[in-house]
Amino acid sequence: MNPAVRHFILTFFPHNVLELGADGAIIMASLAIVFVLTYFKKWKWLWREYLTTVDHKKIGIMYIIAAITMLFRGGSDAILMRSQLAFPNEHFLSANHYDEIFTTHGTVMILFMAMPFVIGLFNVAVPLQIGARDVAFPYLNAISFWLFFVAALLFNLSFVVGGSPNAGWTSYTPLAGAHFDPGPGENYYLIALQITGIGTIATGVNFLVTILKMRAPGMTLMRMPMFTWSVLITSILIIFAFPVLAVDLALLLIDRLFGAHFFTISAGGMPMQWVNLFWIWGHPEVYIVILPLFGVFSEVVATFSRKRLFGYGAMVVSLLAISILSFVVWVHHFFTMGAGVGVNDFFGVSTMLIAVPTGVKMFNWLFTMWRGRVEFAMPMLWALAFIPTFLIGGLSGVMLAVAPADYQYHNSYFLVAHFHYVLVGGTVFGCFAGMYYWWPKMFGVKLDERTGRWAFWTWIVSFNVCFLPMFVVGLMGMTRRMYTYPAGLGWMPYNFVETIGAYGMAIGFVLMVYNIVYSIRKGERDLTGDPWDGRTLEWSTTSPAPEYNFAVTPVVHDRDEWWYQKYVDKSKKEKPVIRPIHMPNNSGRPITLAAGFGLAGFGFVFAWYVPAILGLLIVLICLGARSFELNTDHYIPVDVIERTEAAAGRL
Amino acid sequence: MASNDTTKHGQHHQEAFPWKHIIGFLLSLVLTFGSLWFVLGSHLPSQAVISAIVILAVFQAMIQLFLFMHLTETFGPNYQQFLIFFAFFIAFTVVAGSIWIMAFKSYVA
Structure with missing residues (x-):
């Protein structure tokens, strides 16, 4: 065979049983989706109702579905890794393949699972909680979603076309530089993150403006629901943190594609600068994926304890404190870089300080439950599981903050256990709590409690079986990212137990999918719009909410406005006057624009500049066309609103 | 219209x-x-x-x-001034912090 053709085939197509299997599965799944959509004649429906929508509720649903599929992908990576490490000296995966898998596991879970899940919850709940009709910039919101979606596709494409990135989710230079890591893998990482980052910054701007400018009359900042508060603070973190990542990614991409030397020490660059910039983004990022879930827990704990949230003011102050402190702790991710005693001391102390506002929040949740009538519904179970899990994660974090001791823990399985306790215990449990809590609002059906509990207990037990031994094996000296280990170190029993836990979590995931499918078919329909006897405005409208959210914009008198309307306010309400509602038009342009970004990104990955420029041209044309578009909105006439409300039994 | x-x-x-x-x-x-x-x-x-x-x-x-x-x-509360101050704080932290952290380069070199 011609060597050039052989080289092309070897770089472009997988040559390993697992990758070929994944390839086949992707092709089969795509064909199945196309077949189902064609057979049931759903293409038009899909295009009209979802692909072109600018409705925040539908965008939120798409975010959450995409996040769950990415949870499956990242989880499959985890299963492969744990299978490899179950026994010593296993070579089920080669070293390079293992490197690719832990890299994609981390990247997918943080940027393509946690972020979209959290942003999906923003979309589902925030406009409803503040009594708005949509977000401030609905068209931009659709662009944000499609940019994330295309970036996720591009990143996953790396698995079957050209090879995955393999320098870790932190992609440290010089390892990730062109010299040590040629090939398209790292380019996929840099470009996919860049594309999804643009969408995330836009989301941050969108929700900041939405919350500051579009609250219902009477809703002062100190009457906002706690979830909305946490989204406000998170949006500010996004706006200030993500541009740093964008710059860092761009610098490394210029290094790799155009031969610059920002991070090459032999040419006067500084590889440690990558690490520094990465964590200037990276630390606020972990708060970006946890603060909104703190908001979710605040809502869930108050709702299911039948009490007002304890210490609302303290909660707000601690959110603000966390947001400021989160920008001055980043060095604790690389104490061992050797920046000196002064630097390490400063960042060690600032890291420990962050435990104070977090502890305040913990006590506030506990005091909210204190003497409340606690109901153990599914969202509350996840919130209760969060508290001890996150506490273990947080306290081990304080141990890691002690810089001299960190030289022992650094990059060991102790660290792996720590961040999984905070990220799974905080972010994933929080996403599940939010999903179970707002599911009736999204789909008009409650997720089944009985099958939900099977999934819950399987998850909780398996999670601890998987990650608790990691603290021990980490202190015994096992470092993260090792693809195999010799026998006789005493690590094998711990690793074997961890693998059992990982498979248990996979079973938990399957049970959760079963829970969702079962509930869609047989779950309890929510006809009231208020299945949990909720406290905030999203429960005052129907489930699912109509396109325009509220027939009449609510006027807010109290922090728990819906509770106030239900139980406190005894005044006779006048029949409200319905007026035409101003709504944004759907548009096919966001998905086209994102496809342009995808094409350009794919071109840049392989340094093929024809598709790259073509893709960027599509982007520019879409941006230009939007600038000249005059017909961007419409009014829903009164009779349509009256018919919709009457159908929901609200008139 | x-x-x-x-x-x-x-x-x-x-x-x-x-x-x-x-x-x-x-x-x-x-x-x-x-x-x-x-x-x-x-x-x-x-x-x-x-x-x-x-x-x-x-x-x-x-x-x-x-x-x-x-x-x-502005129409209403002037949120942007608070955000500008926050931006100055972040810019200062990122620039001054990076210079401080990266100062170890001089010992290495």
Whole structure:
């Protein structure tokens, strides 16, 4: 065979049983989706109702579905890794393949699972909680979603076309530089993150403006629901943190594609600068994926304890404190870089300080439950599981903050256990709590409690079986990212137990999918719009909410406005006057624009500049066309609103 | 659509001619080419060039904030001033912090 053709085939197509299997599965799944959509004649429906929508509720649903599929992908990576490490000296995966898998596991879970899940919850709940009709910039919101979606596709494409990135989710230079890591893998990482980052910054701007400018009359900042508060603070973190990542990614991409030397020490660059910039983004990022879930827990704990949230003011102050402190702790991710005693001391102390506002929040949740009538519904179970899990994660974090001791823990399985306790215990449990809590609002059906509990207990037990031994094996000296280990170190029993836990979590995931499918078919329909006897405005409208959210914009008198309307306010309400509602038009342009970004990104990955420029041209044309578009909105006439409300039994 | 137009434009005060934008545009061009000249055309020592372009960049940022980004205009509470202060805090932290952290380079080299 011609060597050039052989080289092309070897770089472009997988040559390993697992990758070929994944390839086949992707092709089969795509064909199945196309077949189902064609057979049931759903293409038009899909295009009209979802692909072109600018409705925040539908965008939120798409975010959450995409996040769950990415949870499956990242989880499959985890299963492969744990299978490899179950026994010593296993070579089920080669070293390079293992490197690719832990890299994609981390990247997918943080940027393509946690972020979209959290942003999906923003979309589902925030406009409803503040009594708005949509977000401030609905068209931009659709662009944000499609940019994330295309970036996720591009990143996953790396698995079957050209090879995955393999320098870790932190992609440290010089390892990730062109010299040590040629090939398209790292380019996929840099470009996919860049594309999804643009969408995330836009989301941050969108929700900041939405919350500051579009609250219902009477809703002062100190009457906002706690979830909305946490989204406000998170949006500010996004706006200030993500541009740093964008710059860092761009610098490394210029290094790799155009031969610059920002991070090459032999040419006067500084590889440690990558690490520094990465964590200037990276630390606020972990708060970006946890603060909104703190908001979710605040809502869930108050709702299911039948009490007002304890210490609302303290909660707000601690959110603000966390947001400021989160920008001055980043060095604790690389104490061992050797920046000196002064630097390490400063960042060690600032890291420990962050435990104070977090502890305040913990006590506030506990005091909210204190003497409340606690109901153990599914969202509350996840919130209760969060508290001890996150506490273990947080306290081990304080141990890691002690810089001299960190030289022992650094990059060991102790660290792996720590961040999984905070990220799974905080972010994933929080996403599940939010999903179970707002599911009736999204789909008009409650997720089944009985099958939900099977999934819950399987998850909780398996999670601890998987990650608790990691603290021990980490202190015994096992470092993260090792693809195999010799026998006789005493690590094998711990690793074997961890693998059992990982498979248990996979079973938990399957049970959760079963829970969702079962509930869609047989779950309890929510006809009231208020299945949990909720406290905030999203429960005052129907489930699912109509396109325009509220027939009449609510006027807010109290922090728990819906509770106030239900139980406190005894005044006779006048029949409200319905007026035409101003709504944004759907548009096919966001998905086209994102496809342009995808094409350009794919071109840049392989340094093929024809598709790259073509893709960027599509982007520019879409941006230009939007600038000249005059017909961007419409009014829903009164009779349509009256018919919709009457159908929901609200008139 | 008449009622639609009044609601849309009623809240924005229309200027006769966008003088602010024209002046801002010209000034930002002058500052951009100025810093380009300092790097390419002037033969000053590099310390002086860096100081000069940093000063020009601060003016550039001011022009963007006041002439294009409506820092002083507001309907309702003036959230943007708090956010600008926060931005200054972050910028200071990132720049000064990075210089401090990266100072170890001098011991290594």
